[in-house]
Amino acid sequence: MQNQANATGKETSFGRAHDANVDLIAVVTAMTDQGPSVLTVRQGGALPSGPFELGHRSLQSGLRAWVEHQTSHQLGYIEQLYTFADRDRIGEERQQRVISISYLALTRVDGAVASGKRAWRSWYHYFPWEDHRSGVPSIIPGILQPHLLAWAGDAGHDAERRERRQRAAIAFGLDDHDWNEELVLQRYELLYEAALIDEAMRGSEQSAFLPMPGTSMIADHRRILATGIARLRSKIKYRPVVFELMPPVFTLLQLQRTVEALSGRLVHKPNFRRLIEQQDLVEETGETTADTVGRPAKLFRFRHAVLDERVVAGTKLPLSRA
Amino acid sequence: MQNQANATGKETSFGRAHDANVDLIAVVTAMTDQGPSVLTVRQGGALPSGPFELGHRSLQSGLRAWVEHQTSHQLGYIEQLYTFADRDRIGEERQQRVISISYLALTRVDGAVASGKRAWRSWYHYFPWEDHRSGVPSIIPGILQPHLLAWAGDAGHDAERRERRQRAAIAFGLDDHDWNEELVLQRYELLYEAALIDEAMRGSEQSAFLPMPGTSMIADHRRILATGIARLRSKIKYRPVVFELMPPVFTLLQLQRTVEALSGRLVHKPNFRRLIEQQDLVEETGETTADTVGRPAKLFRFRHAVLDERVVAGTKLPLSRA
DNA sequence: TCAAAAGTGTTATCCTTACACCCATGT
DNA sequence: ACATGGGTGTAAGGATAACACTTTTGA
Secondary structure: OOOEEOOOOOEEOOOOOOEEEEEEEEEEEEEEOOEEEEEEEOOOOEOOEEEOOOOOOOHHHHHHHHHHHHHOOOOOEEEEEEEEEEOOOOOOOOOOEEEEEEEEEEOOOOOOOEEOOEEEEEHHHHOHHHOOEOEOOOHHHHHHHHHHHHHHHOOOOHHHHHHHHHHHHHHHOOOOOOOOOOOHHHHHHHHHHOOOOHHHHOOOOOOOOOOOOOOOOOOOHHHHHHHHHHHHHHHOOOOOOHHHHOOOEEOHHHHHHHHHHHHOOOEOHHHHHHHHHHOOOEEEEEEEOOOOOOOOOEEEEEOOOHHHHOOOOOOOOOEOOO | OOOEEOOOOOEEOOOOOOEEEEEEEEEEEEEEOOEEEEEEEOOOOEOOEEEOOOOOOOHHHHHHHHHHHHHOOOOOEEEEEEEEEEOOOOOOOOOOEEEEEEEEEEOOOOOOOEEOOEEEEEHHHHOHHHOOEOEOOOHHHHHHHHHHHHHHHOOOOHHHHHHHHHHHHHHHOOOOOOOOOOOHHHHHHHHHHOOOOHHHHOOOOOOOOOOOOOOOOOOOHHHHHHHHHHHHHHHOOOOOOHHHHOOOEEOHHHHHHHHHHHHOOOEOHHHHHHHHHHOOOEEEEEEEOOOOOOOOOEEEEEOOOHHHHOOOOOOOOOEOOO
């Protein structure tokens, strides 16, 4: 906005110099037959993305417009994730910038798995170490842990060895550390640093061990997906966003299964029900399921009013009364 | 990334079409003589901002480079806030996009108020209704509340009147709602909608009532500042970021005063001290203050190790044991 | 001695966690 | 009968909030 020498020492006036290409990229998540899933293109090899154009009124509406056009679904919830710049995304010789603005979007599907070039793929197809619903996945003690420890041992200095071991232990719940489902991005980056995933091998000839865990995507798309998963796992704890993924009416167990699928962990049923009902997030429809097995469950719907009336307090300061 | 028709119907191939200008814009916060402050240019009328250039390795490093060059301070902490697009930021006739990527940065100063065109200004210079350390600011019951209620009453439908009143009550702690210090952006947007701040009057002739509360900035800079304040007020509750604003050693009361200044609320001293010490965030230096008045206080320093060893749990799900 | 700030002790309350148990339906 | 899922009661433990009080210094 103002005329001033910038960090490189080159005098720049606003408005001209630094043109860049702007890409919108979406982590569109829904619950499908395969659990928590992400909308992909190129046979699961990429996240859907599209250019930001002059015809778009805003970034949000640009993303909304073309995602809805592609998926024929209303996106109930869109939230910006992160903005990156990459010099070399297009090609080596052209020194054009690409700015990528990533979004997290939530929607509902009827269960469709694929149609044309688009496909829903399970999160855990890309991150097999993230699903702890049936206990710690065998890939962690079997493959990741030994390789991570070996990588830590490779460090030059003793301090760095300890630091690597500690990072691995915290991220993957080793030693007596608890598993923390929110550390999706940290785990991905650790595996990248340790060269345990495909992305780390790009440009180099050798592939250290095969097969690499999880399916990779083009460019940094799997990293963006990790960011989206982490954001959602964090957000379901303090905002009622799960309901964007639920059908209009649902049982409490269905809601629980969705939360479990997203967080990758099992929750305690009785306490979960109390938590939900105590917060007045749902109301009974009066109907019950005509379920196949077991006692029929009450059906609930989300109380949309909570979006207006409530704002999560989030207090962690010991306030003094006025 | 892929070739596909976008929402406008125009076929676009990647790499060419949509060039935009990229601006980096920073909310640099520090504690000064005047309390929680923001680094400004143009006599407090704008946030510092600068173009993103090909010479910059990344967005982060671009921002870091020129902010550090300007302030001669190490930025301990930088975090991306939000990315906006604005069609008309440059001028009416040129249909060039400007992408603004905003950041929150924390730093320390020695107390300097101004030097040249740069100046530290108190947050509350721009948001006088946000400082509740001495009780509810008189501007709220005296000016904002009546105007907000009048604005709510102006709504066409009864439902909209109720909705406006409720939004105002939640945002500003009216009726029996508690004040929530995190709703900085919601309050700003409400005042904008109700045309109670300068920014809402741009382009129109009349100025409804004068003077408008708080000092405005160019373009949407005050809105970005509101975003930064809100982010920081939220973040100090679950990440040890306050220490980025503290000197190397400090007393617990100084730490408390900083937290109070940022959150705009008073905290309960004994409980605050227990909270801090219980979380092992600090360690004694062994020294005490040679203070002017009162009993000498122990000096503490931040335990930087916590950044490695700990990750905030953030549990809000009733997990079941393995 | 008093003001100002540093600290400690203790209790009430709420939320979270865990465990135990009963209910309703289909096979 | 029993498997499966639905649903309730309750008590232990920990964190938070509130109140009361003592200690140490400088003016």
